[in-house]
Amino acid sequence: MYLDSPTRHSLQLNALRAFEASARLGGFARAALELKVTPGAIAALVKTLENEYGAALFERHAKGVRLTPLGESVKSQFTEAFDAVEAAARTLRRLAAPQRVHIVTSPALAQLWIGPRLPELTRLLAPIEISVTAVDEPPNLKRSPFDLCLFYTEKTERWQRRIATEEVLPVCVPALAESIITPADLANARCIADVGWNDWAVWTGVAMPGHKFVARGPGFSLYSIALQQALLAAGVLMGRRSLVQRYLDSGELVAPIDCAVPLGMTIAAWRLPGAKGNQVVAAVEEALLQLA
Numbered sequence: 329m330y331l332d333s334p335t336r337h338s339l340q341l342n343a344l345r346a347f348e349a350s351a352r353l354g355g356f357a358r359a360a361l362e363l364k365v366t367p368g369a370i371a372a373l374v375k376t377l378e379n380e381y382g383a384a385l386f387e388r389h390a391k392g393v394r395l396t397p398l399g400e401s402v403k404s405q406f407t408e409a410f411d412a413v414e415a416a417a418r419t420l421r422r423l424a425a426p427q428r429v430h431i432v433t434s435p436a437l438a439q440l441w442i443g444p445r446l447p448e449l450t451r452l453l454a455p456i457e458i459s460v461t462a463v464d465e466p467p468n469l470k471r472s473p474f475d476l477c478l479f480y481t482e483k484t485e486r487w488q489r490r491i492a493t494e495e496v497l498p499v500c501v502p503a504l505a506e507s508i509i510t511p512a513d514l515a516n517a518r519c520i521a522d523v524g525w526n527d528w529a530v531w532t533g534v535a536m537p538g539h540k541f542v543a544r545g546p547g548f549s550l551y552s553i554a555l556q557q558a559l560l561a562a563g564v565l566m567g568r569r570s571l572v573q574r575y576l577d578s579g580e581l582v583a584p585i586d587c588a589v590p591l592g593m594t595i596a597a598w599r600l601p602g603a604k605g606n607q608v609v610a611a612v613e614e615a616l617l618q619l620a
Contacts, residue, residue, distance in 0.1 A: 340380065346373035347385055348406040351399060355392050362468065411470050421473065422606060429612045430459045432474035436522075436551040437595065438462035440571040442478065445619045452615050456608055469600050475609045478616065481596045488596040489613055492570050492620040496527045497588040499567035499576065500558060505584035508564065511536045518563030519543035522551045527566040527591065534589040570595060570620075595620070 349359035349370070356370040363370070378385055385399035395403065433442060438460055442449075449458060466479050484490045498514065508517060511532070521528055521543055528543040545563045548554040551571065558565035559580060565572070567581070569588065575581040597613050599606070 343373040343377040344406060345410065346370045347377055348410050350374060351395055351403040352407055414471050427455055427608060428457045429476060429609055430461065430474045431476045431478055432461050432463060432467055433478040434464065434480065435462040436571060437478055439552045440555065444574060448619060449615055453611060456612065458612065472600055474600060476597060476599055476612060478595065478597050480593045482593055484594050484596050488598040489617065491595040491597050491617055494591040494593045494595065495569045495588045496531050496566050496591050497569065497583050498564050498585055499572050499581040499583055500564040501561045502582050504561060504564065505582045508584040511585055514564060518545035520545050520554050520557050520563040520565040521547045522554050523547040523549055527568065530591055531566055531589045535587045
C-alpha cells in the first residue's frame with residue numbers, strides 16, 4: 329500500500345495556503361505579508377502546487393500575477409475551507425482558555441493607551457487574563473488568533489465600538505513653552521513628528537488657515553520615540569490627546585497654545601468572528617470604554 333509521507337502533506341498544505349492567500353489578496357507580495365514569509369517563498373509554493381497538478385493557477389506578468397480561469401474557479405472553495413479551519417481553531421482556543429482574552433492593537437495604542445491602563449484593567453477584570461499584541465494594521469478578521477481589535481479608524485462602522493474621539497494639539501516641556509505663544513512661533517521651533525501620521529498638517533490647517541506651514545524637525549516611525557524626544561526637551565510634538573494626556577496631567581508636558589483640533593479619527597474596538605457571543609470578551613470591551 330502506498331502512503332503519502334507527512335512531509336509531503338505538510339508541503340502541499342502550505343502550498344494550498346499560499347495559493348489561497350495570493351488569490352484572495354491579489355498577488356504574492358500581499359500574501360507574503362499576511363503569511364509572514366517572503367514573496368519568493370510564496371511564488372515557490374504556488375509553483376510547487378502547479379507542478380503537482382500539471383496546470384497553471386496564475387498568469388505571471390511584469391507588474392504582478394493574475395488568476396487563470398482554473399485558479400479563479402477554485403478560489404472561493406479554498407477561501408471557505410481555510411475560513412472554516414480558522415474558525416475551528418478560534419473555537420478551540422476559546423474553549424481551552426475561556427478566561428483569556430487576546431487584544432491586538434497598534435504599537436502607539438499598545439504602549440501609550442493600553443499599557444498605562446493595564447494594571448487597572450487587570451484589577452477590574454480579574455480573573456480574566458489579558459494579552460496584548462502590537463501590529464501596524466488591523467488583522468484579517470477571519471484569519472486572526474485575536475479576540476479584540478483596538479485601532480484608530482476614520483469611520484466607526486456599525487460593528488465597531490467607539491472608545492474615544494481623538495484630537496491633536498502641540499505639546500512640549502514647560503521650558504520650551506515660554507517661547508511659544510502663538511501658532512506662528514512654531515516656525516522657529518523644532519517640530520517632532522510621527523512620519524506615518526499627518527497630524528501637523530491637520531492641526532495647522534485649522535489653527536493656521538492660509539499659512540503654508542512646514543513642520544521642521546526630526547521624524548520617527550514610532551510615536552513612542554517621538555513622545556520620548558518631546559519629554560527630553562528635543563522639540564514640540566503634535567500630540568494625540570489620548571496618548572499624551574497623562575503627561576499633561578503630571579505637568580511633564582504642557583500645551584503652549586490653547587488650540588486642540590479634532591483629528592477626524594476615533595479609537596475603536598471590535599470583536600472578531602468567534603468572539604461575538606463571548607461574554608468574557610464583551611466584559612473587556614466594556615472595561616476599555618470605562619477607562620477611556
